[in-house]
Amino acid sequence: MTDNAVIVQGLSKKYQLGVLRAAHGRLGETLWAALTDPLGRKRGEQETEDFWALRDVSFEVPRGSVVGVVGPNGAGKSTLLKILSRITEPTSGRAELHGRVGALLEVGTGFHPELSGRENVLLSGAILGMKRAEILRKFDEIVAFADIGQFIDTPVKRYSSGMKVRLGFAVAAHLEPEVLFIDEVLAVGDLAFQEKCLGKMGEVAKDGRTVIFVSHNMGAITTLCPMSLWLQGGKVMGFGASSEIVPQYVRAFGRDMTTGEVVIEADGRREAQISRVRILSSDGEVTPVGECSNSTTIEMLLDVRRHLPGLYAYMEVRRPDGTVVLMSDSLDTTPNPLDDLPVGMNVITSTIPSRTLAPGKYDVYISLACHTGRDFDVHVPGIVASFRLHDYQSSRGDARPGFFSTLLQWQATELSGGGK
Amino acid sequence: MVVSDSPQEATDPRQELDRTVVIIGARNPWRDLGLSELWSHRELMFFFVWRDLKVRYRQTVFGALWAVMQPVLLMLVFTMSVGRLPGVGPAGVPYPLFAFAGLVPWTLFGSSLGAASNSLVNAEGIITKVYFPRLLVPISACGSYIVDFCVSMVVLALMMLYFGVTPSLAVVWLPLFTIFALVTALGVGIWLAAINVRYRDVKYVTAFMIQAWMFASPVIYTSSLIPKEWQWLYALNPMTGVLNGFRWALMGGPMPDQTILVSVAASLLVLATSLVYFRRTEQTFADVI
Structure with a gap:
């Protein structure tokens, strides 16, 4: 039946x-x-x-x-x-x-x-x-x-x-x-x-x-x-x-913003450009939907057409209303891994550790710039990807408000000398 | 796999509550008229009528009094023009009263017909977004004019009082002739509403047709002006039967003879064919409207 x-x-x-x-x-x-x-x-x-x-x-x-x-x-x-x-x-x-x-x-x-x-x-x-x-x-x-x-x-x-x-x-x-x-x-x-x-x-x-x-x-x-x-x-x-x-x-449908993979049209006039952005889960799957308890990796395919000393990438993770929740650039890592990259395709990854962002929807804003005294924009694709995080691990789940999903340590100690 | 069509087999008590099974498919165009479904949606019909009434007289100072204005003004115009000609009205009845007793049911008919024929097109927004028996739309479009009619009837009663005309027992037939007017308006209105979905020309045709129809009906003149041998043809216009019967029920005079059966038959035939045509075309309404 x-x-x-x-x-x-x-x-x-x-x-x-x-x-x-x-x-x-x-x-x-x-x-x-x-x-x-x-x-x-x-x-x-x-x-x-x-x-x-x-x-x-x-x-x-x-x-x-x-x-x-x-x-x-x-x-x-x-x-x-x-x-x-x-x-x-x-x-x-x-x-x-x-x-x-x-x-x-x-x-x-x-x-x-x-x-x-x-x-x-x-x-x-x-x-x-x-x-x-x-x-x-x-x-x-x-x-x-x-x-x-x-x-x-x-x-x-x-x-x-x-x-x-x-x-x-x-x-x-x-x-x-x-x-x-x-x-x-x-x-x-x-x-x-x-x-x-x-x-x-x-x-x-x-x-x-x-x-x-x-x-x-x-x-x-x-x-x-x-x-x-x-x-x-x-x-x-x-x-x-x-x-x-x-x-x-x-x-x-890789071109869709909410799909975890975005291909950006090539523009030959640029000295370097981001040609693809993907959102990867901790096991390497391309997906716009992840979990707070897993890390989320933003992967960029960078097409470098000439040596660019001082090149760095800038990234913001924003809420849909535009609030910047997290900002990071490649200068956060020393030495800057983007400095003087070889000409050709390079894969750049940046990983948001597990239990960092609260559950919710996020947009990823990216720009490339050069940092050689003469600061200039190399390529600013803007908001290129979106992803959503779910919290399946903590008891509060997706209802957790705020910006972070960090699980804090809580302790209880009996006050010595008390209760006598 | 066997699909359980008979919910009686259900063992889960929860399922006792939802026995409704809706089958969707390319249906037989000659299927039934769906009148029982119409009946089960009667509440929605009243909501439509209620909405029409609310909207029509919102932000007006005189409100429902406007419902009376139209027949009253027409009566004044005709009394001062056509009414002066000899033999237009019957002997023994003051012409203003005679004309008004025709204009009141005529206004009910004309307004209902006009509203019904434009009703589906005006309801496009809901027809493309939600299901309900489409027949509700033209039917309920007539509903609000019944209220207007009742207001006009109060004025007509006052006029009869003024002219000293007392209705006989025949007045019990009055509701029947009112329903007769509505059935005629519905029959034609349903036809036009369904055609209007496809051909917007109907909108212009309807306005002209109602005007012409009025002069082809005994609204402002008595039907005895028509030669005896043509009476049967004249009665093919259902409104002839409606108006003669309506006046007889109110003010006496010659009782309707068997030609009224021609009117009734014509009216019912139009209604029946309109229902069949409507049911045959309604499945495409949402696609072509």
Whole structure:
């Protein structure tokens, strides 16, 4: 006996690009075409161009799993969600959903700008599939989550975009479907709110509900989704544990900033340049996702075109909001290993020791400069890579705030002479 | 592998709660009309109506009074123009009252039809983002005009009081003729709404069509002006039946004869075909809207 919440079998979706254009045309044109060419011979040839947004997609999601859907733009991720949430129908194939279904493809679905926040909570909740009694029961919770205070009776058209997003997500977060589809909604809102949304999603996942989550944020996928589906060109490239699928996907798209490997275009005019940056885990794997308890190595491939005495590399590790958490340059090591490198390709590595950075997302800023009295920039590629660290070792895990993940020694000594 | 389609087999008590199974596939276009699903979403329908009402009269000083303004102004215009011609209205009924008793149900019909035919296009934002029975959209678009209609009916009642016209027992038929007007508006509105998704020309056609339709219906003149041998053809316009019946229920006069059955049949035929057409095309709405 199976216990799958979502069963997808051979799902395909075809769009006809030419006809889609014609469909938006005027009635007269169509009538004219129908009159002059009743059999549609010409139209059939010149106007239809089939585009398969999804092609023979099959997979099964066990009840209570959280599955991330990854893939480049145009891979069919959104089409898949639209079919599963019944907004559009597949051309062929079928899917079975077991349980109450909810979809969250947009923040603030159904909001009307003229209505107040209070009225929009009711309206959006109803459109998303909540019963009136259910919305009223959760109303205070929703307003508290949105954190918009006294503006609840103000028309939404006067809200800031941030407030609108918060209110929209608050409604959506209180949906209680058994099967939930979510499309890249976490890409909006400020950092603090994003974290709050991720936290809420984590809660949803722990509740034993089935979630299918589309995102370009590999950090969110690896944090929230034990399983991943990799779509590309409308086809399934891989389906399984995120720990396997995400690195595979990430390797296939090396140019992506969040993938752990970035190739920089060669510029022959430079005396030296960084041509590739990779983030390596302690066992040498290229990955943008690491662990606090392991070291993280930033590896640069440096193309030196002439002798440069006094060359050094400068690196900052920043939080996404721009705060510099760690700065280091190659002068930290004596003698400077970059001083007067041989012409050709050189591999430069710098390793952040284990238990240095707190769990979270980091950007790596790099520049190359010469330090020979005449200080000058050789190559400033800027923020070239990003990585995320998770803490699986300490009891506090990813919830550890602050800048460091250093585990401090704690001691307890009985005070001698005390207690007499 | 056998997929459990029958949740009764479930042993885990948790599963007792979620028996819903949704099957997605390229469905049979001649499938059922989905009326039970419509019924289960009735709350959402009321939310749509409530939203329309809230939005329509927000930031207006006179609010729902505007609902009455349109038929009242039209009545004044027609009383001073067409109403002066002999034989336009029936004998024994003051022309202003006669015209208003036609304009009130006509406004319900015309506004509902206009709103329904543009409803899907206006709901593009939610149609492409969330699932619900699409039929809710044109149906609920008519809903808010029922409230406007009720406000106008109060004015009509006051006018009857002023002119000293008392309704007979026939007034019990009034709700039926109101529903008849709505069914007609829905039938045509659902057709137009579905076509409008693909061809935006409908928007312009609708506005013109409603105006022309008004003069083809006994709104500001009595249907007895039409020669007897053409009455059956005239009755093919369902609004003929609606308006004659509506006036009869309120103010007496000649009882509708069997030609009203032609009107009813025409109206129901349009509604039935519109539902079939709507169901056949709705799966592509999100793709072409």
